[in-house]
Amino acid sequence: MKLVAITLDCADPLVLAAFYQEATGLEPHPKSDADFASLNGEHGLCIGFQRVDDYRAPSWPDQIVPQQLHLCFAVEEGLDAAEARLLELGAGKPEHQPVGDKWRVLTDPAGHPFCIATS
Structure with missing residues (x-):
């Protein structure tokens, strides 16, 4: 078993992904959208951000x-x-x-x- 992603709940995935992109220098996944965004990390590990109603x-x-x-x-x-x-x-x-x-x-x-x- 290999860990491939860590996903955080949030109200606005694109805003949170932009913060972590600036903070870490990780590259955004090209299919990020308003419901789910992610950043490509080292060794294939991604940080994801998913929209949750009433976060x-x-x-x-x-x-x-x-x-x-x-x-x-x-x-x-x-x-x-x-x-x-x-x-x-x-x-x-x-x-x-x-x-x-x-x-x-x-x-x-x-x-x-x-x-x-x-x-």
């Missing part, structure tokens, strides 16, 4: 609306520089940061938490 963003760190999963990314430019770049692209930064000097928790435009850490 509710995860709440973090509380679990009123569970996060269900989060993505972790290694960054080479350092945490401060990566955080600044991602915030400029539209990420959010929750006030609660469990270990801010080793990794940072940010949220994508749809509210999904994700982590960045130095590689």
Whole structure:
């Protein structure tokens, strides 16, 4: 068995795919549309974004609306520089940061938490 895709629920797949494309440099799948968009990742792994009616963003760190999963990314430019770049692209930064000097928790435009850490 081989993992080939990770898919995130959201209200607007094209907007979320554009954020992650800018953040990661991954290429968009040519058949992406308003209901499902994806980015082609390394070794065939894709990140997908599917439209869900009445989407509710995860709440973090509380679990009123569970996060269900989060993505972790290694960054080479350092945490401060990566955080600044991602915030400029539209990420959010929750006030609660469990270990801010080793990794940072940010949220994508749809509210999904994700982590960045130095590689």
